[in-house]
Amino acid sequence: MPHIYCTGCGNGTVINCTLNAVNQMGWEPEDTVFISGIGCSSRAPGYIVTDSLHTTHGRAIPFATGVKLSRPDLHVVVFTGDGDMAAIGGNHFIHACRRNIDLTVVCMNNYIYGMTGGQGSPCTPLGAISTTTPYGCHEAPFDLASLAVAAGANYVSRWTSYHVKELTRAVQAGLETPGFSLVEALVQCPTGYGRRNKLRDAHSMILWMRDHAVLMKKWKQMEAEGRPLPADKFPVGEFVRRNRPAMGVPEE
Amino acid sequence: MTRLEFWQGNTACAEGALAAGCRFFGGYPITPSTEVAEHMARRLPKVGGVFVQMEDELASIASVIGASWTGKRSMTATSGPGFSLMMENLGYAIMTETPCVVVNVQRGGPSTGQPTRASQGDMMQCRFGSHGDIAVIAVSPGSVQEMYELTAKAFNLSDRYRVPTFVMTDEIIAHMRERIEVPDAVEIVERRPLEKGALPFAAGEDGVPGFPTFGQGYGVHVTGLTHDERGYPSSTDPEVHDRLVRRLVGKVEGARREMADYEVTNPDAEVVFVSYGSPGRSVKQAVRDMDDERVGSLRLRVVWPFPDFALQEFTNARVFLVPELNLGQIAREVASHTAVPVVPVPELGGELHTPARLAKTAEEYL
Ligand SMILES: Cc1ncc(C[n+]2csc(CCOP(=O)(O)OP(=O)(O)O)c2C)c(N)n1
Ligand code: SF4
Numbered sequence: 001m002p003h004i005y006c007t008g009c010g011n012g013t014v015i016n017c018t019l020n021a022v023n024q025m026g027w028e029p030e031d032t033v034f035i036s037g038i039g040c041s042s043r044a045p046g047y048i049v050t051d052s053l054h055t056t057h058g059r060a061i062p063f064a065t066g067v068k069l070s071r072p073d074l075h076v077v078v079f080t081g082d083g084d085m086a087a088i089g090g091n092h093f094i095h096a097c098r099r100n101i102d103l104t105v106v107c108m109n110n111y112i113y114g115m116t117g118g119q120g121s122p123c124t125p126l127g128a129i130s131t132t133t134p135y136g137c138h139e140a141p142f143d144l145a146s147l148a149v150a151a152g153a154n155y156v157s158r159w160t161s162y163h164v165k166e167l168t169r170a171v172q173a174g175l176e177t178p179g180f181s182l183v184e185a186l187v188q189c190p191t192g193y194g195r196r197n198k199l200r201d202a203h204s205m206i207l208w209m210r211d212h213a214v215l216m217k218k219w220k221q222m223e224a225e226g227r228p229l230p231a232d233k234f235p236v237g238e239f240v241r242r243n244r245p246a247m248g249v250p251e252e
Numbered sequence: 253m254t255r256l257e258f259w260q261g262n263t264a265c266a267e268g269a270l271a272a273g274c275r276f277f278g279g280y281p282i283t284p285s286t287e288v289a290e291h292m293a294r295r296l297p298k299v300g301g302v303f304v305q306m307e308d309e310l311a312s313i314a315s316v317i318g319a320s321w322t323g324k325r326s327m328t329a330t331s332g333p334g335f336s337l338m339m340e341n342l343g344y345a346i347m348t349e350t351p352c353v354v355v356n357v358q359r360g361g362p363s364t365g366q367p368t369r370a371s372q373g374d375m376m377q378c379r380f381g382s383h384g385d386i387a388v389i390a391v392s393p394g395s396v397q398e399m400y401e402l403t404a405k406a407f408n409l410s411d412r413y414r415v416p417t418f419v420m421t422d423e424i425i426a427h428m429r430e431r432i433e434v435p436d437a438v439e440i441v442e443r444r445p446l447e448k449g450a451l452p453f454a455a456g457e458d459g460v461p462g463f464p465t466f467g468q469g470y471g472v473h474v475t476g477l478t479h480d481e482r483g484y485p486s487s488t489d490p491e492v493h494d495r496l497v498r499r500l501v502g503k504v505e506g507a508r509r510e511m512a513d514y515e516v517t518n519p520d521a522e523v524v525f526v527s528y529g530s531p532g533r534s535v536k537q538a539v540r541d542m543d544d545e546r547v548g549s550l551r552l553r554v555v556w557p558f559p560d561f562a563l564q565e566f567t568n569a570r571v572f573l574v575p576e577l578n579l580g581q582i583a584r585e586v587a588s589h590t591a592v593p594v595v596p597v598p599e600l601g602g603e604l605h606t607p608a609r610l611a612k613t614a615e616e617y618l
Binding site for chain 2: 056073
């Protein structure tokens with residue numbers, strides 16, 4: 001199938017995991033709608049044969065809110081990127097978490113603006129090189145998963161494109177949970193991020209993610225023991241699963 | 253059978269929308285449009301519809317477009333600052349041919365300007381405000397009665413041509429109370445569904461494709477990128493882009509006559525007022541007071557697409573006087589369609605032209 005992704009891009013893996021999770025749910029294609037904003041990650045719906053809206057930069061979630069509120073019986077899945085969701089779309093994101101609207105949002109976080117050629121995003125790590133942080137990023141990044149928890153989402157987890165099985169299960173858990181679900185998927189972008197940050201090819205970036213991801217249980221244990229949490233490592237796993245009042249949930 | 257009410261313009265607007273079958277409203281409060289949202293918040297849940305207050309106007313129009321793809325008649329209401337925020341997604345609605353109705357209760361700008369005073373300063377922003385070559389539909393009510401009728405009509409036009417349709421009203425019409433005759437039912441012209449098996453963005457002779465409602469098995473991909481007739485991005489082929497943009501503009505501009513809706517008084521007049529919205533009320537009074545068949549009036553109920561041919565009905569016209577609550581936005585449009593001199597008659601600050609001032613201006617040209 002012709003697509004726009006670079007060789008070694010991690011987005012394809014996340015799309016596969018998401019589609020596998022959707023298949024597990026046994027949903028009819030005609031009852032499932034994919035919605036996205038703008039970015040490499042947001043091109044995903046164009047490769048899926050269901051009704052889909054490829055919208056404007058940052059606005060996928062409010063478009064999805066309109067679809068879901070007027071047809072709660074439809075299953076609505078949003079694909080977005082770290083720039084799309086957390087920069088230009090940050091306000092929509094936190095309000096959707098607050099409303100706890102029944103959507104599943106899969107955010108492909110590649111630390112960078114991929115589509116426009118590798119500029120810094122709100123998720124670019126401190127010190128990382130991008131075309132707009134040529135001397136190293138000096139803004140502290142967002143922790144998207146924690147942000148979603150604080151803002152009220154019912155289900156939040158983070159995995160990476162290395163953790164294919166876990167990621168698939170997490171998306172499925174998100175699809176099953178009524179209310180707002182965020183699955184943050186860290187992905188390699190060899191073109192925009194890796195090659196400027198000593199992770200030249202996809203393989204080395206996948207290994208980097210494997211080696212820097214710490215399972216949630218271990219992370220919490222370290223926290224409890226007061227052991228210093230390494231700055232370049234990050235927790236993966238389930239951040240929250242709860243039952244706050246939600247919107248747009250279909251009536252049984 | 254009709255029933256009589258004494259309604260505020262914004263109430264009539266909301267009720268006209270409901271009568272037309274509007275079942276989704278996404279909005280954000282802003283003076284002087286807020287009463288539309290408040291009325292919809294009360295009424296929509298009672299008729300099986302959805303009201304949602306979004307976090308801003310970017311989100312409001314996005315939610316409206318999303319809801320429209322599920323087949324619901326959808327609307328929002330705002331004023332200048334919010335209207336500016338909606339421009340990008342309005343372009344998306346134009347590119348994706350999404351029916352939706354946007355009410356702009358105009359107030360004095362630029363910027364936050366005069367929140368509580370009337371203006372017609374957004375007439376050109378409505379027409380050209382979103383980027384790229386575009387065409388849209390705009391109606392402009394001159395009374396509370398017309399707020400009801402033209403809002404209902406806006407839904408029909410938007411569904412018929414699959415283009416955002418604007419109710420370009422102003423603070424005066426929106427906040428005044430008038431007697432209104434509410435009909436039992438309004439005419440409803442629904443969007444034409446896409447024939448199963450047909451390409452989703454292939455249009456017939458009228459330039460308007462059938463609508464593939466979400467959730468009915470069409471499997472349609474909708475994108476704001478330049479797309480082919482299947483709906484898939486094709487953003488580098490000059491021919492695909494040329495064909496698409498010409499069709500999007502042509503389907504609206506080509507239907508000027510079909511859509512035209514205006515009122516002519518004294519077609520043999522030499523001095524002719526051209527107006528729309530609240531200034532039309534002062535014109536009506538001025539023409540009546542002058543009682544001189546050399547003074548006539550053209551009042552537009554549909555402003556965009558502009559009915560240029562209506563100017564030709566005034567075969568004796570020596571001058572067109574265009575009173576507006578702006579510095580001459582539609583006066584420019586009038587001038588671009590006639591060789592007869594055109595004189596803008598601006599009024600800024602929120603007060604309506606007095607009939608006496610208009611009569612005095614007309615006399616200068618008699
Ligand atoms: C309003 C607006 N501003 C800027 C852009 C340009 N733009 C396109 S994609 C993009 C960033 C994409 O980054 P991200 O969301 O992280 O997705 P990625 O491409 O990395 O998957 C930007 C800034 C745009 N399309 N619209
Ligand atoms: S630029 Fe990065 S995110 Fe975009 S397709 Fe290439 S590798 Fe993937």
